[in-house]
Amino acid sequence: MFIIGGMIFAAVFAPYLTPYSPIDQTLPDKLLPPFWEAKGSMKYILGTDIFGRDVLTRLLYGARVSLIVTGLSLLFGGGVGLLIGITSGYIGGRLDSLLMRLVDAAFTFPAILFALLLAVTMGQGLDTLVIAIGLLLWAGFARIIRGEVLALKQRDFVALAKVHGCSELRIMVTHILPNVMNTFMVLVTLNVGAVIVAEASLSFLGAGIPPPTPSWGLMVAEGRGKISSAWWLSLLPGIAITLVVLTFNLFGDWLRDRLDPKLRQL
Amino acid sequence: MNGDIALEVRDLHTHFFLRRGVVKAVDGVSFSLHRGEVLGLVGESGCGKSVTALSLLRLLPNEAARTVQGQVLLDGEDLLVKSKRQMRQIRGRKISMILQDPQTSLNPLFTIGNQLSEVISKIGAERGGGVMQQAIEVLRKVKLSAPEQRVRQYPHELSGGMKQRVVGAIAMNRGPRVLIADEPTTALDVTIQLQYLNLLKELQENTDMAILFITHDFGVVARMCDRVAVMYAGRIVETGPVREVFNNPSHPYTQALIASVPKLKRPEARLHTIEGQPPVLTDLPKGCRFEARCPHAEARCRAAYPDSFTVGAEHAANCWRLDPA
Amino acid sequence: MQGYIVRRLFQGVVLLVIVTTIVFAVGRLTGNPVDLLLPEEASEEERQAMIEALGLDGPVLEQFVVFIKGAVQGDLGVSIRYRQPAVDVFFSRLPNTLLLMPAAMLLAVFMAIPLGILSALRRGRLTDKVSGTIAVLGIATPNFWLGILLIYIFSVQLGWLPSSRMGDWSHYVLPTITLGTFLVAGFMRLIRSSMLDVLDSEFVKLARIKGLSEMRVVWKHCLRNALIPVLTLWGVFMGGLVTGTIVTETVYAWPGVGRLTYEAVIFRDYPLLQAVVIMDAVLILAINLVVDILYAYVDPRIRFT
Ligand SMILES: Nc1ncnc2c1ncn2[C@@H]1O[C@H](COP(=O)(O)OP(=O)(O)OP(=O)(O)O)[C@@H](O)[C@H]1O
Ligand SMILES: [Mg+2]
Numbered sequence: 001m002f003i004i005g006g007m008i009f010a011a012v013f014a015p016y017l018t019p020y021s022p023i024d025q026t027l028p029d030k031l032l033p034p035f036w037e038a039k040g041s042m043k044y045i046l047g048t049d050i051f052g053r054d055v056l057t058r059l060l061y062g063a064r065v066s067l068i069v070t071g072l073s074l075l076f077g078g079g080v081g082l083l084i085g086i087t088s089g090y091i092g093g094r095l096d097s098l099l100m101r102l103v104d105a106a107f108t109f110p111a112i113l114f115a116l117l118l119a120v121t122m123g124q125g126l127d128t129l130v131i132a133i134g135l136l137l138w139a140g141f142a143r144i145i146r147g148e149v150l151a152l153k154q155r156d157f158v159a160l161a162k163v164h165g166c167s168e169l170r171i172m173v174t175h176i177l178p179n180v181m182n183t184f185m186v187l188v189t190l191n192v193g194a195v196i197v198a199e200a201s202l203s204f205l206g207a208g209i210p211p212p213t214p215s216w217g218l219m220v221a222e223g224r225g226k227i228s229s230a231w232w233l234s235l236l237p238g239i240a241i242t243l244v245v246l247t248f249n250l251f252g253d254w255l256r257d258r259l260d261p262k263l264r265q266l
Numbered sequence: 267m268n269g270d271i272a273l274e275v276r277d278l279h280t281h282f283f284l285r286r287g288v289v290k291a292v293d294g295v296s297f298s299l300h301r302g303e304v305l306g307l308v309g310e311s312g313c314g315k316s317v318t319a320l321s322l323l324r325l326l327p328n329e330a331a332r333t334v335q336g337q338v339l340l341d342g343e344d345l346l347v348k349s350k351r352q353m354r355q356i357r358g359r360k361i362s363m364i365l366q367d368p369q370t371s372l373n374p375l376f377t378i379g380n381q382l383s384e385v386i387s388k389i390g391a392e393r394g395g396g397v398m399q400q401a402i403e404v405l406r407k408v409k410l411s412a413p414e415q416r417v418r419q420y421p422h423e424l425s426g427g428m429k430q431r432v433v434g435a436i437a438m439n440r441g442p443r444v445l446i447a448d449e450p451t452t453a454l455d456v457t458i459q460l461q462y463l464n465l466l467k468e469l470q471e472n473t474d475m476a477i478l479f480i481t482h483d484f485g486v487v488a489r490m491c492d493r494v495a496v497m498y499a500g501r502i503v504e505t506g507p508v509r510e511v512f513n514n515p516s517h518p519y520t521q522a523l524i525a526s527v528p529k530l531k532r533p534e535a536r537l538h539t540i541e542g543q544p545p546v547l548t549d550l551p552k553g554c555r556f557e558a559r560c561p562h563a564e565a566r567c568r569a570a571y572p573d574s575f576t577v578g579a580e581h582a583a584n585c586w587r588l589d590p591a
Numbered sequence: 592m593q594g595y596i597v598r599r600l601f602q603g604v605v606l607l608v609i610v611t612t613i614v615f616a617v618g619r620l621t622g623n624p625v626d627l628l629l630p631e632e633a634s635e636e637e638r639q640a641m642i643e644a645l646g647l648d649g650p651v652l653e654q655f656v657v658f659i660k661g662a663v664q665g666d667l668g669v670s671i672r673y674r675q676p677a678v679d680v681f682f683s684r685l686p687n688t689l690l691l692m693p694a695a696m697l698l699a700v701f702m703a704i705p706l707g708i709l710s711a712l713r714r715g716r717l718t719d720k721v722s723g724t725i726a727v728l729g730i731a732t733p734n735f736w737l738g739i740l741l742i743y744i745f746s747v748q749l750g751w752l753p754s755s756r757m758g759d760w761s762h763y764v765l766p767t768i769t770l771g772t773f774l775v776a777g778f779m780r781l782i783r784s785s786m787l788d789v790l791d792s793e794f795v796k797l798a799r800i801k802g803l804s805e806m807r808v809v810w811k812h813c814l815r816n817a818l819i820p821v822l823t824l825w826g827v828f829m830g831g832l833v834t835g836t837i838v839t840e841t842v843y844a845w846p847g848v849g850r851l852t853y854e855a856v857i858f859r860d861y862p863l864l865q866a867v868v869i870m871d872a873v874l875i876l877a878i879n880l881v882v883d884i885l886y887a888y889v890d891p892r893i894r895f896t
Contacts, residue, residue, distance in 0.1 A: 105606050108875060110830035112837065113868045116856050117617055120864055197733045201838055204735045206857045220736055224842070231743055238736030246731035325799050327791070329714075350805075358802035365800075370793040374892060375815050385801050420891040436801065 055232060058214035059240055065215045066244075069129055070195045074188050077134030081141020082184055088142065089149030090172050099142070106139035112201065119207030129208055133198050141187055148180045186259055190252035193245040200241050216241050271339075272476040273299040273322075273361070273444045278336035280314075280321045287548035291317040293500035295336075299444060302474040304467075306487040306508070308523065309497035313544065315480045316366075318497075319446045322478075323363055324353055340444065358385060362442040366449045368430035372421040378405075378432055379417030385439045408435040409465060427458035431465070438469060445470075448480045463490055484527045488512065493580070496520045499544050499555040506581030516583040518560045554586070562587055592887065592894050599883045603876040610872040614865055615658050619651065667869060668862035672854070677866030681848060685874075687757065688836055688847035694767040695832070699774035706775075707782025708809065708817070711790060722779060729776030734835055738769040738842035755844040770839045773831060778821055786817040815889055822886040829875055829882075848874075 088099040115132030122128045152158060152175075161171050202208045203217030211218060216237040223233025276296050282289035291314045299305050307315055320326055321333050324345060338345040340361055348356065365371045372381060382401040398417055405413035408431040421429055430450060437445060447466065451459040467490060470477055479490055487494050487508060494511050496504040496519065504517040515521045522540045542559040545551060554560070554567040566586050575588035661667065670677045710719035745765060746754035753762050789795060790813060798812045821828075833849075840849035848867065855864035887893045 101605075102609070105609050108606055108826045108830065108879065109610055109872055110833045110875075112830075112834040113852070113871060114613070114617070116837075116852065117614065117864060117868055120856060120859055120861055121617055193731060200733050201735060201834070204733075205837065205841065205853055217733075217735075220739065224739055231747070234736070234739050235743060238733070238740065241736060242728075242732045245733070246727065249727065249731055323800060325796060354802045354804060356802070357800055363800045365793050365797060367793055371797045373794040373798070373812050373816070375890060376811075377891075384798075384803060384807075422892050433797065436797065 055219075055236060058219060059216070059237060062214040062216045062219060062237065062240075063244075065209055065213060066196055066199060069126065069133070069199045069209070069215075070192060072126075072130045073133035073137065073195055073199075074191060076130055077137030078141050078184065078188055078191070080134060081138040082145055082180070084138065084142040085145025086149055086172055086176055086180065089146035090153065090168070090176060096146075100146070103139045103143050106135075107143075111136035112198070115198075115202055116205065116207050119202070124207060124210040126209060129199065129202060132202065132207075133195055136198055137191060137195070140191070141184070144183065144187060145180050148183050149176055152176055152179055182259055186252070186256045189248065189255050192248040192252065196241060196245050196248070270301045271298050272301045272303075272341065273478070274337075274339040275318075275322065276337040276339070278318065278321060278333065278338065280317050280326065280331060280333045282330045283332065284330055289547045290500050290550060291331075291547060292321060292333075293547075293550065295497070295500070295502055297495050297502060297505060299476045299478055301443075301476055302470075303493065304470065304477045304479050304491045306491035306494040307478060307480045307497060308482055308484065308487060308494060310482060310523075310540075310544065313497045314500045314547075315497060316448055319363060319448050319478065319480060322446065323357060323361060324348075325357075358437075358442065359440045360442055361444045361446070362437040362440070363446040363448065364430075364434055364437045364450045367453050368426050368433055368450075369453060371433045372429055374421050376420075377417065378419055378421065378424070382417065382432070382436060382439070385436050387440075404435050404439050405432070407469070408432070410435075426454055427462065430454060430462060434462075434466065434469075438475070441473065442475065444476050444478065446478045446480070449482070451486070452481075452483075459486075466490070484512075484524060496523065499550065500547060501555065501584070503556070503585070504581075504583035506578065506583075510578050510581045514578065514581070516577045516581070516588055517556075517585045518562055518587075519556045520583070554584075595887055595894060596880075596884060599880055603880060607869075607872055607876060611659065611662055611869055612655075614868055615655055618861070618865065619654075662869065667866035670855075670860055670863040670866075672858050672860045672863065677863045678870065680851065680863060681866055681870045684846060684848045684851045687845060688840070688849060691763070691766055691770060691840070691845060691847060692832060692836060694763055695771035695774060695835070698767055698771035699778050702771075702775045703778030703782055704814070704818075707779045708786055708814065710779070711783045711786035711817075712809070714787065719783075723783075726776040726779045729772045730780075732772070733838075734769050734773060735838040735842055737772060738765070738839055741765045741769060742842070757845060766839050766843045766845055769842065770832070770835045773835065774828060777828060777831070781820050781824065782817050785820045786813060789813045789816045792816075819886075819890055822882060822889065825882045825886075826879055829879060833871055833875060 084099055084103075088096045111132070114135050115129075118128050118132050122131075158171060158175055161175050166174075199208060199215070200217030200220070203215045204221045206221070208217055209215050211222075219237040220234040220241075223235075223237070226233050275298070278292055278295045279290070280292040282291060293314075295314075295318055297305065297307075307318070309315055317326075317331070322338050322345070324333070326333070333346060336346065340356070345353065345356065345361075372378070379398055379401045382404055383397045386397055386400045386404070401417045402413045405416055410416055410428060410431050416424070416428070416432075421432075424432070430453075434450070450466070451462055454462060463486065466477070469475075477490075479487075481487060491508050493506065494508050495502045496511075496517065498519050504511065504515070504520045511520065512524065515524050519540075526540065540559060545555050545558065551557065551568070552571070553569055554563075554572055557563045557567040560567065564586065572584045572586045572589075574582045574584050575590070576582050577588060665678055667677050669675065670680050673680050706722045710722045713719050742754040742765065745752045752764050754765070756762065795808060795812055798808045803812075836847065836849035837852045838849070839845065840847045841853040844850065848871070852864065852867050852871075854860070855867055
């Protein structure tokens with residue numbers, strides 16, 4: 001909880017928390033270690049990178065990038081999944097089996113590969129990244145929401161709405177949608193961790209937000225070559241990722257158990 | 267002690283130690299089972315029938331459950347003090363059980379023959395022309411059609427009734443002294459139920475096996491059992507020969523249960539249902555547990571749990587109204 | 592059984608067609624294929640020649656037919672960087688990946704099964720808590736970072752193990768752990784929870800009523816059943832494994848398919864990447880088919896449906 005709050009705080013207030021720029025280079029100060037190492041100082045608490053940029057500053061701004069990407073891709077991927085899940089489950093029939101085939105396909109084939117493909121064809125950037133990660137998410141959302149909708153369809157209030165002559169679209173929006181929102185929220189929280197890892201992995205593989213914008217995955221990648229002389233460059237961002245992902249995962253598990261224990265098996 | 271008693275249970279207490287409190291699922295159950303006898307154990311859902319049965323076999327569902335007090339004497343030996351290893355020797359051979367749901371009682375991944383083979387002894391197999399031949403014989407005994415094919419089939423290829431026969435065969439194959447049947451027919455449809463009950467009765471009559479027959483169906487009790495024990499909220503409230511208990515139910519709970527059985531002869535008669543809920547097992551009253559739902563409740567019912575009073579030959583019930591004093 | 596395999600195979604082919612179509616579509620819709628296929632410094636004549644050679648001047652459908660025809664014959668274009676048929680490059684790297692993947696799977700099997708069973712049997716005790724924590728951590732740690740962390744500890748600081756490239760057995764240790772960790776964690780959690788379900792089941796009760804030994808109950812009656820969810824969810828793990836090899840091979844400079852994927856991305860070698868994606872799909876389908884057969888072997892209910 002504390003960590004999630006901290007991350008959001010860092011992301012929002014990054015410019016006020018640190019005197020440095022995440023991008024401008026200060027070459028004379030390059031590769032300084034964190035303050036507790038022999039040559040480190042409190043001037044750069046967590047040290048500097050090969051261009052003399054403050055690691056802490058870049059971490060804070062990186063949180064911002066991570067959060068934006070995570071939020072947008074969850075919105076996009078989750079939204080597409082929600083839409084497909086509801087239509088597929090509610091309308092059923094041919095359309096349903098076709099869509100579920102697609103979902104199966106998406107499950108079998110790792111979305112990261114498509115994401116890499118997109119990065120090459122569209123070029124790196126926020127839009128590419130969001131679409132790519134959205135591709136990673138939609139199938140899982142669609143499958144579970146569809147299951148929910150199938151169960152809801154049997155319930156009385158839907159039949160009642162039909163009797164009252166509500167249109168299909170209206171039923172979907174006013175009766176089905178609000179009832180799957182709980183599940184949707186649980187799915188969103190359960191997936192935050194995975195999305196952060198995906199974003200970091202794509203950045204690490206050179207398919208994320210292009211440098212010099214700081215992102216945690218990219219920072220790990222940049223520091224990799226200097227692991228023997230400047231460990232902090234890649235280990236610190238990694239710790240940040242792990243901690244945040246861990247917290248979101250635990251939070252997601254907790255929320256699921258509270259709101260929707262039947263999702264347990266997943 | 268009487269030589270023809272196969273199983274005697276004395277003051278058995280099995281509790282679940284949960285975070286929200288101690289669930290006293292079985293709280294002072296005593297009964298005895300004679301050789302070759304079928305004793306019915308009836309009571310509404312949740313009164314502790316299954317937990318009683320599992321306690322006898324020392325197969326409680328989880329670590330929170332513990333049998334804290336009592337004796338389970340099988341041929342005079344207390345099962346509750348046996349080691350785990352000794353218990354394994356006893357289970358299946360001397361005391362055995364048929365579970366409620368035939369659909370899930372068999373392992374879906376192994377053939378019927380394979381699962382039967384686990385209760386066929388090496389010696390038996392050698393004498394009987396191999397394990398599979400022996401397994402076929404076992405299935406023939408429970409009158410399963412085409413046993414030669416069945417042994418090679420998987421559980422999902424059999425119907426519910428067939429599976430329950432297989433489960434019965436597994437439970438009885440080693441000729442146990444005592445068989446516990448925990449609602450063995452509730453998951454089956456009516457005609458199959460009858461066939462199965464007849465089979466069970468037939469197999470039992472050829473041996474001196476005693477059966478503890480758990481059910482909540484008085485019709486089944488009338489068909490199957492010699493004696494009946496009525497259980498309520500973790501205790502037995504009335505025992506007696508089936509005919510006696512039917513004709514002269516003495517505990518108000520038994521009376522209510524019997525009144526709620528639909529009678530074919532008088533279909534127009536209104537069915538009685540028992541008002542109210544059984545007590546919470548974590549917070550049992552000091553006095554009679556049926557008191558809150560009892561039409562005849564008096565002050566002394568609240569004050570103390572009633573003693574057992576003899577009503578007729580081998581027929582007793584725990585109710586203050588029977589107190590001759 | 593044969594019907595089942597044929598059906599699975601057919602589903603695989605359908606999937607392959609979907610993947611190929613999407614790859615084709617992605618190439619056309621989101622960029623100019625000629626720009627993607629040619630190096631940046633290509634001359635105008637070269638561009639023109641390529642357009643004609645690939646039939647890119649024709650309608651899209653025709654182009655698709657050409658593409659599929661090539662794909663079926665194993666021709667997925669020429670790698671820009673290696674100036675060789677992309678498929679050949681893929682196959683030259685494949686053996687190295689096929690050494691690493693099974694190593695990680697074996698690690699997962701040998702760690703996750705005993706630990707998963709043990710934590711289910713000792714639910715709530717120390718063993719369970721420790722392995723539960725490891726699982727949660729293992730899932731949260733991105734494996735590229737785990738790889739770097741391991742290099743830092745075991746190569747840089749301790750100097751025990753090599754940090755990159757292939758070689759004798761010691762080169763396998765770190766990549767295997769890196770790639771295997773999420774599998775171990777995922778399997779362990781899955782086996783633990785399915786084991787708990789199985790332990791609660793009626794047939795295990797019946798096995799105990801039979802008077803079988805605890806070993807027999809656990810190893811014969813529980814384990815196989817507890818493994819079924821792992822097989823059911825195998826596809827998801829397989830995807831993770833392929834993703835994991837890209838990252839792991841990149842970190843350890845392991846000359847396999849994963850590293851090749853990374854190279855194709857950073858050098859913008861589109862034909863190569865396209866070939867790798869399609870060939871990866873083939874590889875995944877092949878492995879999934881093997882797992883499906885194994886599944887049918889373990890669970891008779893599958894065999895007959
Ligand atoms: N695993 C368990 N954990 C906690 N409490 C349990 C558990 N199993 C049973 N109980 C408690 O023990 C009581 C008796 O359960 P039991 O299964 O013996 O009922 P029953 O008489 O067999 O009912 P039914 O006719 O429905 O089978 C229940 O009311 C329940 O509260
Ligand atoms: Mg029961």
